[in-house]
Amino acid sequence: MNNRLQKKKIKEIVYRTLEKIDISLDIHIQTTQVNMIYDFIKNQLIIDVDRIREARNEMITPVPLEDYIKALVLHEVGHYLDRDALWASIPRALEIRKKKRETPYFERTKDLELFQVDIEEHEVEYTFEETAWNNAAVLNEKFNVVGRDSFEKVRFESLLSYTAVYNRDLLIYQALLKQKTGKQLAV
Numbered sequence: 001m002n003n004r005l006q007k008k009k010i011k012e013i014v015y016r017t018l019e020k021i022d023i024s025l026d027i028h029i030q031t032t033q034v035n036m037i038y039d040f041i042k043n044q045l046i047i048d049v050d051r052i053r054e055a056r057n058e059m060i061t062p063v064p065l066e067d068y069i070k071a072l073v074l075h076e077v078g079h080y081l082d083r084d085a086l087w088a089s090i091p092r093a094l095e096i097r098k099k100k101r102e103t104p105y106f107e108r109t110k111d112l113e114l115f116q117v118d119i120e121e122h123e124v125e126y127t128f129e130e131t132a133w134n135n136a137a138v139l140n141e142k143f144n145v146v147g148r149d150s151f152e153k154v155r156f157e158s159l160l161s162y163t164a165v166y167n168r169d170l171l172i173y174q175a176l177l178k179q180k181t182g183k184q185l186a187v
Helices: 001-018 049-057 065-080 085-089 090-102 113-144 148-181
Strands: 026-029 035-040 044-046
Touching: 001 044, 001 049, 001 065, 026 113, 035 065, 049 065, 065 085, 065 113, 065 148, 085 090, 085 113, 090 113, 113 148
Parallel strands: 026 044
Antiparallel strands: 035 044
């Protein structure tokens, strides 16, 4: 299938999924290197068609493309349902970004207090992701959009993508904590 037809097909799946759960969002096709994003500031769904195909093919246990797209739409709508919390997080997110811009990552990895902002950012991001997936699961159960097995596979691999970097930074944080206090963080 050529690229233009593939984009049209993916966009149709997104529209049908939103229609089925009775949510209306503007949809934009854009190259972002992220498969799908809910932009809560503009209240729109951004889709990177090429990245969707790549990410689905990178799955440990791939699901059908249509199931993958439906699960992602539900997830992004899960963020939509959590908009108030996303808006409330902006002031602290800006503070964290400012702190991170002031000190390069390699320097933060040598200082426990500086590195705490990295850990806080990971924890907030993961909480938002987990909440969005929980919201998506409720929607899926209510509207029966995608099979449970496919949904759970997409959910698992999506959350896994966040935990890899977080775990790396958590190991750094634990080493810094042990250096400073002589104690290991209980996980």
